[in-house]
Amino acid sequence: MWHSAKSIIKSTNGLNDVVLHILLGAAIFIVLAVALRRPLLAFLLTAIIQVANEFVDLVEDATGTGLAGSLADVFWTLLLPVVLLALLGIAGSLRRRSFE
Numbered sequence: 596m597w598h599s600a601k602s603i604i605k606s607t608n609g610l611n612d613v614v615l616h617i618l619l620g621a622a623i624f625i626v627l628a629v630a631l632r633r634p635l636l637a638f639l640l641t642a643i644i645q646v647a648n649e650f651v652d653l654v655e656d657a658t659g660t661g662l663a664g665s666l667a668d669v670f671w672t673l674l675l676p677v678v679l680l681a682l683l684g685i686a687g688s689l690r691r692r693s694f695e
Contacts, residue, residue: 613671620645620672624679634683638676645672 605615623644627637649665660667 612668616668616671617675621675621679624676628679628683634680638673638680641676642669642673645669 605612608615610618620641624637624641627640628634631637631640646669649668652668653662653665
C-alpha cells in the first residue's frame with residue numbers, strides 16, 4: 596500500500612528519487628521545526644520518519660536496491676535538514692555573541 600502511494604507521487608511529478616528525498620526531507624524538517632519551535636526535535640523526528648520509511652521499503656523490497664539504496668535514501672533525505680540545523684546553530688551562536 597505504501598509503495599503504491601509512493602509510486603503515484605513519483606509518476607505524477609517527474610522528479611527522480613534523489614530530488615524527491617531531498618525536497619521531502621527539507622519540507623518535513625521545516626514544517627516540524629516551525630510547528631514545534633525546536634529544530635533539534637524536528638530533526639530527530641524527520642530522521643525517525645525516514646528510517647521508518649526505509650524499513651518499510653526493505654521489508655516490502657519495494658525498490659530492489661537493498662540496504663545500500665536505503666542508506667543512500669537516508670543520506671539524501673537528511674542532507675538539507677543537517678545543513679539547516681547547522682545554520683540555525685551558527686545563527687544562534689552569532690546572536691548570543693552580539694548580546695555580550
